[in-house]
Amino acid sequence: MRCIFCKQNTDKSKSEEHIIPASLGNLEHILPKGIVCDKCNNYFSRKIEKPLLESFYFLHARAINKIVTKRGKYPPNDAIHIDSGINVKLIGEKDGWSISASTEQEEERFIKKILTSSKGTIIVPNPMQPSENDKYVLSRFLGKIAIEVLAQRLIHIKGGLDEVIDKPELDMLRNYTRRGNQNLIWPYSERRIYPEEKWFSSDNGQNYQILHEYNLLYTPDKETYLVIAIFGIEYAINLAGPTIDGYMKWIDSNENISFLD
Ligand SMILES: [Zn+2]
Structure with missing residues (x-):
């Protein structure tokens, strides 16, 4: 062949x-x-x-559609926590999303912010094409x-x-x-x-x-x-x-x- x-x-x-x-x-x-x-x-x-x-576009589309990678993981979606201005990652889970700061240095500040506010807004940039x-x-x-x-x-x-x-x-x-x-x-x-x-x-x-x-x-x-x-x-x-x-x-x-x- x-x-x-x-x-x-x-x-x-x-x-x-x-x-x-x-x-x-x-x-x-x-x-x-x-x-x-x-x-x-x-x-x-x-x-x-x-x-x-x-x-950017394909990573977003894969993440939002929760398509697992070859290693069986969900690709992360870059997003922004508006209330703190911290860059975060949204990662698909079977029945929802997990969220964490994009960098380890920001994680503590992000958790504090979340614990002290009753609500918040996450913005996920969508490249569309x-x-x-x-x-x-x-x-x-x-x-x-x-x-x-x-x-x-x-x-x-x-x-x-x-x-x-x-x-x-x-x-x-x-x-x-x-x-x-x-x-x-x-x-x-x-x-x-x-x-x-x-x-x-x-x-x-x-x-x-x-x-x-x-x-x-x-x-x-x-x-x-x-x-x-x-x-x-x-x-x-x-x-x-x-x-x-x-x-x-x-x-x-x-x-x-x-x-x-
Ligand atoms: Zn060949």
Whole structure:
């Protein structure tokens, strides 16, 4: 077998590849070992997923949605205790939140303040969307997912993976994702389609939360887009070239509905 990114032999590779990182709550969309080699798997996790997941927006979204880290902990949410001006951390618990001062030096003052007041206000800054500075790494993250979703679709078709690996049309996105390009930010579409904490109810009356869902869109102009929703924001990226015009045309002629609806 060969790696869908670097095309090298993967017979000795041991990593399973999470299409969406486990730290975003993904436990089901996983490519078996041999599809992405250990080296590429390691590169993506260090150079793309880690910086993205630790960015202000993603850290906040993970914390507010109480998604456990790989080590089984809840990521902290930075907040401010207005009454004392002390920076605090909100950490999710199963049935609520725990709160402590951000630094040990402030902890004593914070506890005193809390003990001597009957009420208080905590403000949690909400970035609402990824920052401009995250665009480069986010576009590479989307490109990685796009190629992996294509592989996931073709994995059970004879010769399907070879097609993904040998298709020259995919090389530009493959190289952008795996090697980067300082002169390019691959364009993608980004729009909120539901609130970041929206809970849906299912037929059996249970509430569930959609953290991420995705699909491949083949437009009438024969372009292929990955369309994916993460924390209520829909992103779309073109697999064959750094342009998003075809997708904009598609949403325009479909009354702005989401392909994921
Ligand atoms: Zn590789």
